[in-house]
Amino acid sequence: MFTICKHYNIINMKASEIWKKAMDTLPREIAYKFSKPRFFISMDEERGLINFSFNDKGIEYKLYTPGIMSHADAFFYSDVAKFYSMQDxxxxxxxxxxxxxxxxxxxxxxxxxxxASGNMYINYDDIYILKTGKKTEQEKVQKSRLFSESGVKLLFGILQSPGFLELNFRRMGAAVGISASSVSILLTEMEGAGYLYEGNKKKRVIGKRPELIQRWVKAYNEVLKPKLFLGSFSSKKVPLKTEFKNVKPLSFGAEWSGEPAANLYTNYLSPEKFSLFVREDSKQWRNTLSLLPEKNGILSVYRYFWDTGHEVFYNQEQIEDAVPPLIVYAELTGTGDSRNLETAKMIFDEYL
Incomplete structure (x- = not known):
């Protein structure tokens, strides 16, 4: 059902503002060829129809306004597009x-x-427009301290543990390995960006959570994860692809991440590549699995950046022998692999 109003043009402000900002970035000789669009938006304000013309040629699409796009979203809308293509x-x-x-x-x-920055792809009959490379305001925000190494660590605690924001600055910092002063600065940045606000009884509340998760995933994969990498290995003792479930990494102070952890959370994905989080000061994980360094080994090992024994991370939805679901989601999403993206969406829907 579509919402009808008295005006000839049915406007969804989110969509219309994106359109206006995009048109403002175009050269005038191109922008004037676009007519003013008409939006027909459903009650949930996330889908509908859009009509406009270019060079007087009418164009109509099935419209979706998903907000911030993730790799998992791209996988989902690929299926949506295939469905509608059968209806021409x-x-x-x-x-x-x-x-x-x-x-x-x-x-x-x-x-x-x-x-909103004017990046666009329009391929409709004889009309072909491709414009890429324009950075959005979100990417400018990403350069702030909020998405630096310290910020990514703090946001992990905030997004993963419901009780994290109830801690004082010192205890927050201790849980993720940053200073109390950094916590204060980063929370102020969160408030300024609309990611944190004061709720009932002056409790801190996360704002725009889905958007913040996607920003965090990108920063985790690009900023923090490379610094956690300890090396690639192969095991001369355990055939991981068939026997990984018989490995109990908690027994040697470690946890699965990535594809094996996704299998434990969903019982869906058969892992081809393996990730393991370990305590850097312990070599028990290497000895137990009889690991040998190998440039293209199927096992990638990373060091923990959070205090796994901190009280704030207790009693959360976490599967034994696997890292928290937020880490698993980020690692799957970062691969860009279609089977991993499908599983990442399952984890997001169930745990995040």
Whole structure:
């Protein structure tokens, strides 16, 4: 059901603002060729229809406004586009923010899109417009301390543990290995960006959580994860692809991440590559699995950056022998692999 109003043009402010910002970035000789769009938006304000013309040629799409796009979203909308293609209809995404790698997948899958910075892909009959490389305001925010190494660590605690924001600055910092002064600065940045606000009884509340998770995932994979990497290995003792479930990493102070952890959370994904979080000062994990360094080994090992024994991380939805689901989701999403993205969406829906 679509919401009808008295005006000839049915406007969803999110979509109309994205359109206006995108048009403002275009050269005048291109922008004037676009007519003013008409939006027909459903009650949930996330889907509908869009009509506009370019060079007087009428264009109509099935419209989706998903907000901040993740790799998992791109995988989902690929399936949506395939469904509508059987009805000879085309999908158009409008979002404030599309990363280049996600844009590449959308283009490959034939999904037209537009973001607020003017990045766009419109391939409709004889009309072909491709504009890429424009950075969004979100990417500018990402350069702040909030998405630096310290910020990523703090946000992990905030997003993973419901009780984290109830701690004082010193205890927050101790849980994720940063200083209390950094916690104070980063929380102030969160408030300024709309990611944190004061709720009932002056409790701190996360704002724009889905968006914040996607920003965190990108920063985790690009900023923090490379610094945690201890090396690639192969095991001369355990055939991991068939026997990994018989390995109990907690017994030697470690936990599965990535694909094996996803299997433990969903019982769905058969792991091909393996990730393990360990305590850097212990070599028990190496000895137990009889690991040998190997440049392209199937096992990647990372060091913990959070205090796994801190009280704030107790009593959360975490599977034994696996790292918290937020880490698993980030690692799966960062691969860009379709089977991993499908599993990542399952973890997001169930645990995040």
């Amino acid at each position: 209809r085309r999908v158009f995404l409008m979002t404030p923010h599309i990363y280049p790698k996600i844009a590449e997948k959308l283009i490959t899958d034939g999904i037209n899109y537009l973001d």
